[in-house]
Amino acid sequence: MFSSPVEEIKSRLDIVEVVGSYVKLQKAGANFRAVCPFHTEKQPSFFVSPARQSWHCFGGCGEGGDMFKFVMKIEGVEFGDALRALAQKAGVELKKQDPESAVWRTERNRLYEICELACRFFEKQLTESAIGKEAQKYLTERGISQESLKKWRVGYAPDVWQGLSDFLTSCGYKKDEIQKAGLGLTSEKGSFFDRFRGRIIFPVFDLNSQVIGFGGRVFKSDDPAKYVNTPSTLLYDKSRVLYGLDKAKIEIRKKDACILVEGYVDAIMCSQAGFENVAAVSGTALTPFQLRILKRYSNNLLTAFDMDLAGGSATKRGIEMARAQGFNIKVAVMPQGKDPADIVAEDSRQWEKIVAEAKSILQFFFETALARFDAKTPEGKREISRELLPAIKRIPNKIERFHWVQELARKLGVTEQVVEEEMAQTKIEPQPYYFLEEPHPQSPAKRTRKDILGERIVSLVLKDKQTLELLNENHYNYLEARLRAVLDDLKNNQPHAHAEFVNYLALQAEMEEGLDCRQEIQTCLKELENLEIKKKLDDISRKLKAAEYEKDAGRVDVLIKEFHQLSNKLII
Ligand SMILES: [Zn+2]
Numbered sequence: 001m002f003s004s005p006v007e008e009i010k011s012r013l014d015i016v017e018v019v020g021s022y023v024k025l026q027k028a029g030a031n032f033r034a035v036c037p038f039h040t041e042k043q044p045s046f047f048v049s050p051a052r053q054s055w056h057c058f059g060g061c062g063e064g065g066d067m068f069k070f071v072m073k074i075e076g077v078e079f080g081d082a083l084r085a086l087a088q089k090a091g092v093e094l095k096k097q098d099p100e101s102a103v104w105r106t107e108r109n110r111l112y113e114i115c116e117l118a119c120r121f122f123e124k125q126l127t128e129s130a131i132g133k134e135a136q137k138y139l140t141e142r143g144i145s146q147e148s149l150k151k152w153r154v155g156y157a158p159d160v161w162q163g164l165s166d167f168l169t170s171c172g173y174k175k176d177e178i179q180k181a182g183l184g185l186t187s188e189k190g191s192f193f194d195r196f197r198g199r200i201i202f203p204v205f206d207l208n209s210q211v212i213g214f215g216g217r218v219f220k221s222d223d224p225a226k227y228v229n230t231p232s233t234l235l236y237d238k239s240r241v242l243y244g245l246d247k248a249k250i251e252i253r254k255k256d257a258c259i260l261v262e263g264y265v266d267a268i269m270c271s272q273a274g275f276e277n278v279a280a281v282s283g284t285a286l287t288p289f290q291l292r293i294l295k296r297y298s299n300n301l302l303t304a305f306d307m308d309l310a311g312g313s314a315t316k317r318g319i320e321m322a323r324a325q326g327f328n329i330k331v332a333v334m335p336q337g338k339d340p341a342d343i344v345a346e347d348s349r350q351w352e353k354i355v356a357e358a359k360s361i362l363q364f365f366f367e368t369a370l371a372r373f374d375a376k377t378p379e380g381k382r383e384i385s386r387e388l389l390p391a392i393k394r395i396p397n398k399i400e401r402f403h404w405v406q407e408l409a410r411k412l413g414v415t416e417q418v419v420e421e422e423m424a425q426t427k428i429e430p431q432p433y434y435f436l437e438e439p440h441p442q443s444p445a446k447r448t449r450k451d452i453l454g455e456r457i458v459s460l461v462l463k464d465k466q467t468l469e470l471l472n473e474n475h476y477n478y479l480e481a482r483l484r485a486v487l488d489d490l491k492n493n494q495p496h497a498h499a500e501f502v503n504y505l506a507l508q509a510e511m512e513e514g515l516d517c518r519q520e521i522q523t524c525l526k527e528l529e530n531l532e533i534k535k536k537l538d539d540i541s542r543k544l545k546a547a548e549y550e551k552d553a554g555r556v557d558v559l560i561k562e563f564h565q566l567s568n569k570l571i572i
Helices: 005-012 015-020 067-075 079-090 107-128 130-141 146-151 163-170 175-180 245-255 264-272 288-295 314-324 340-346 348-356 361-372 378-393 398-412 416-425 449-463 465-470 473-478 481-491 499-510 517-549 553-568
Strands: 026-028 031-034 046-049 054-057 155-157 184-186 192-194 199-205 211-218 227-229 258-261 278-280 300-303 328-331
Touching: 005 067, 005 079, 015 031, 015 046, 015 054, 015 067, 067 079, 079 107, 107 130, 107 155, 107 163, 107 175, 107 199, 107 211, 130 146, 130 155, 130 199, 146 264, 163 175, 163 192, 175 184, 175 192, 245 278, 245 288, 258 264, 264 278, 264 340, 288 314, 314 328, 328 361, 340 348, 361 378, 361 398, 378 398, 378 416, 398 416, 449 465, 449 473, 449 481, 449 499, 449 517, 465 481, 465 517, 473 517, 481 499, 517 553
Parallel strands: 258 278, 258 300, 300 328
Antiparallel strands: 026 031, 031 046, 046 054, 155 199, 184 192, 199 211, 211 227
């Protein structure tokens, strides 16, 4: 018998499998290695030891631990949630009397339960209610198979005010919790009602295939909104989720490519047609978070959505971010006005052909620019070069870059030198802070404990602004100048000049739930003060050695006294 569920889970799961479902692992002798998912690096210094069932990063961040610690860190969750996720994976049932159960039943966990129950409720409506059956018929006519409906757990939300919420309250959940799960709303008059009504429901899953949110497509209701989605909740944030990635991740790794589509139905249909390495961005342009997650599985992206390439468009920004992150991007060119779901439904071989003939992103930029402007007129040449030069300039590989310089010169009928000169003057926007190869001006390896504590404090203050009062002038002086500047702007209610840096800091504490910011800041401040004292103590002991060497008894006495006084100030 196992002494605890933790032990039982560890005995059933292999750390290589757990970590490997998030990170691309390579065999390295008896161990496995990877690029660390917790800090930015080029050389893989993240190791997983099957023998010890542990992981460790020997690079900048120095993190390490067991499979629970890994899941907590990579999912940004508490221990209880990691326990729950791994228990599910291992098929271990958690009982209420388990010592860990106190932390297990977190608020997050209640929301997971609500989402799962809601999903079952919607599924049942699709197969059993009269109008649900109509919705099912509509979906099958669009080409979605019964198997796919089951696999993706598609459902139907009845067109009534309190269908789901009545069901959930009868299961023992409070209205307040239903609202927190994004499934209910309170009207101004105080009445409570379902968010999803008269809609076909596509549940959204996290990487462990747990339901975290929903997308609802209007069906036979006169609601003008075609889609309604779960708002941001404790579990769901649309900028961090890729629809279908839980089902696609293994295929993406195997094929070393991810097909990105726009809609739920696109993802379902592609997967059904055998292109299982597919995920949908659903309603957002590619975000830094999504790219960070995708990076774990592959560097190759194939986009199959409407490419709005107008300057400054979100799609274009997303693509540029991905390129800057070292992704290879190909574009599937679809017939005008059609989406992947239509094409697959018509003839999946046509889709196969489109995927096979996908163009490189530069090739695609060239074709669209040359189609929009006339390469024979001076104005046309100017516009074409304006559009293409930044894209060419961003190519890191010189040979590849020169290939496109030649190509552009040829198309515009000018010399390569002219293109090079114009390119030298082309400004390219810097990438957001968290996208640079090194998120810090100093490499993480060089960051001292003091730097780390300073950042931690500011990130906590950003999470709970009230805590600013905990910092006195001394504390301020311990912080780096740029951290002080962030606090000053916060104090004066002013936007900070480097919004990206602030975001980067804010994110760190944001990821942690149930954090007592006050207490945490006090702990950090204490350590920071101790560091300062220790620095002074070191200084005194150096002087002391010198005084002893010089046999200066008087000075030795003074220094010993100073040392004692100061060491009494150390806070334990
Ligand atoms: Zn690391």
